[in-house]
Amino acid sequence: MDSTESKVRCAIIGGGPAGLTAALELSRAGVEPIVFEMDQQVGGISRTVDYKGYRFDIGGHRFFTKVERVHNWWMDILSDEFLVRPRLSRIYYQGKFFDYPLKPKNALLNVGLTESVLVGLSYLKAQAFPSREEKNLEQWVTNRFGKRLFTMFFKTYTEKVWGMKCTEIGADWAAQRIKNLDLGKAALSMLAPKLLTGKNQITTLIEEFYYPRLGPGQMWERVTEILDERGHPVRLEHQVKKIHRDGEKVIGVTVADGNGHEERFDAEHVISTMPIRDLLNVMDPPPPDEALEAANRLRYRDFLTVGLIVDSPELFPDNWIYIHSPDVQVGRIQNFGNWSPHMIPDKSTSCIGLEYFVQEGDELWTADDDALIELGKKETAQLGLIDADKVIDGVVIRMPKAYPVYDHGYKENIDSIREYIDKIPNLHLIGRNGQHRYNNQDHSMVTAMYAAENILGAHHDVWDVNVEEEYHEEAHVEKGQGASGERLVPQRVREASPIEILNDAFAKYDPVALGGALGTMLGFVVFLATAGLLLKGGEDVGVTLALLGNYFPGYDVTWAGSLMGALWGAIFGYLIGFIIAVAINVTVSIHLGKLLRRLGVLDGSIG
The missing domain is CATH 1.10.287 (Helix Hairpins)
Incomplete structure (x- = not known):
């Protein structure tokens, strides 16, 4: 094995939003960074894939934040390259499109008078005879909206995304993510909207957002160019094989390039955005068994996009559509021309992305690309969104470890890992996978900014980012009325204590x-x-x-x-x-x- 040694101030593992933000912040402060990215492209899950001139976003990334520093950072990097885009997203259910967020008039017209009455009766039944315990998502949602609405707008999509039954997902997740939606207020807003004012107004999601002209990857491609101009090129196709530790500090990393050549870089600091599970498995010497076992218990949800190029200039008006139909496997469909017309090189065509939520190694993940493209054509045509005969090309993009899963024991595992990591002051964990936290792009960037400032002498707790702030998408009428800043993912149902069982059994009515x-x-x-x-x-x-x-x-x-x-x-x-x-x-x-x-x-x- 060939090996050479170099010395840098800071080695950064991962060329996604967090890693590249940290690199640029350090570079501006006069600290030499070096970024190692194992893929052929920067941006992580915020990349934009170029296929024959058609640009595909991986999941759809709006540039909207309540963090002024992040907003200013974005504007400084791309300035005039940003477009202001209108938001249109809908839910597909039983062959009809429902506005999202749900609007009572649209919802009632779509489900019809008879079904509306049944929904109302189901809601009334749930209020009069609620489940005495609320351990799981199904119980929590049904108690507040009735069984029929739960089946229509919550069950299918949630189970597609997380690969778990709603009865296996803890109620805490629903309590944080759905708590401001109230069926009574929704009905009252339809009959007498002026009666709802102040804190009683229904929370709505943002109606427009910034978006780079050529997709979110344009942001990170430009940051990479700036780093290169500053003399800090990003090392693509460089995988970290070892993180070397001497006592209670890291002293460097060994990386392998695309040809298998390994090189060691000594470093005063290491910033990691790689999945925590992988991080602890490349520590040298290995971490304590308790920490390593906790890391290996962490789980992820994977993701793939089937991109279809369609010989038609217009398909549907949405940025994206949630597919609440159990008849197809696709969970969400993006229409990239509606995100930015500059994503489409030939204006007589369109390109869409079908999102499938999978586990690495399962039937869909391992399927042949041609088979996945055929599946995408079939399902989109089945939904009535395209004519399958007009699909002229396709591509498949796989994204492993897209979503960290908060399953049962997740918090205990992270606590065990942090007990070990916190003893290494020059190892900084940031970003979504770096902290195993379902961060949005802006919050991942804040963790990077804080880590860079800590290297310069500050004392931020990067684990506090995205915990106390309001959830960034919600436009609350009164501060403090909304959910916490942390973007939650489902947690499996935990075992209740005897006293909790009694309290559930004797739960009080509101x-x-x-x-x-x-x-x-x-x-x-x-x-x-x-x-x-x-x-x-x-x-x-x-x-x-x-x-x-x-x-x-x-x-x-x-x-x-x-x-x-x-x-x-x-x-x-x-x-x-x-x-x-x-x-x-x-x-x-x-x-x-x-x-x-x-x-x-x-x-x-x-x-």
Whole structure:
């Protein structure tokens, strides 16, 4: 084996957003970095693949951030190369397209009156008789939206993405990712939107975003050019074979190029964006068994894109579409010309990307490229989005370890790994795979900026990035009303303690939620009943229903009366639901108190 030695201030493992950001920040500060990227291209999952002039984004990457420093960094690198793009994303379900985020009017028109009523009844049933425990995603979602909405808009897509049944995914993930969506508020916004103001307004996602003219990879290709101009070329097709350690510090890395030639680089600091599992397996000498075993328990979800070039200038208006259909394996479809028209060299054609969520080594991952292209053609045509005969070319892009999985024991594994890593002050872990955290691009960049500043003498905790801030996509009306900054991924259901089991079994009703559910449903039923009679028409329409006017002042069988009836129905339903919930909670509290006192006598450890 040929081997030479070089010395650098900082060796950086990985040429994705985090690694390249760290390299440029260090270079600007006068510190010599060297970046090793095992692939043939920079950008990681934020790359843009060029196939015969057609540019494919790997997953779709919007440039939107609440971190001003990151926004300014982007603008400084690409300036006039950014486009401001409108967002249009929809959900495909049972042959129809639903706006995403969901809009009540669009949703009701698509599912139809009968299904809307069934959805409402399912919701009412869930509010009146919720699951007594909320261990998994299915229980959590069903309790808040009803079983029918869970089946329509949550089950299929979630299971495609994560490869787990919804009954295996912990409820904590749903509580953070979906908590601001409320069916009662959605219905009220349709019937009387002006009644929702301030903190009651429904959270919506951003409607436009920045996007590089030639795709997200253009950003990282330009950063690579800048590093090269500064005398710090990125070493492509260089895989790290060993990270050398001397006591409580790393002293260098050994890398192999595409020809197998190995070279050792001594370094004062090492920044790593490589998957933690791989990192600990190349440490020399090896880490303690406990840390290594914890690393090997970490899991990943892999990803592949089937790119199709279609002989048609226009296909569908969306940037991307979520496919909530169990009849096809594709999970999401990107239309790259709608991200940027400059991604398409021939304006008489289009290119789309079909995203499949897989495990490395499974049937789809190992399938022949031609077979995957045929599958993509078949499924897109089956969905009615293209004419399969107009597909003139295709390409397959595989992306291993695209999503770190937060399964059962994940936190304990990371804690065990950090106990070892934190003792090595000149080894800095950053980025999505570097920290096994489902970061967005901007948060990965902040970890890189902090790591670079730590090398220069600062004392940032890079593990705190993306924990306390608001989730970057949500436009909250009031600060503090939204989810945490961490972009969560599912966690498998954990075993509950005895006291948690008791609390689940005697879970209390939310009076406001039950009141809101009954109020929404009663108001909706009055409105639909009145509207149905008015649409039917005839002489003396609604004579019997008009008797409601004896209880609902101002109500009659007219369109104006239907709104008045909906309002009174909502008020009465709310009061009834609130009173029922309070009565149930008082009864439950009495029985739970008695049981806990008995258990306290029998077992002093419970209390």
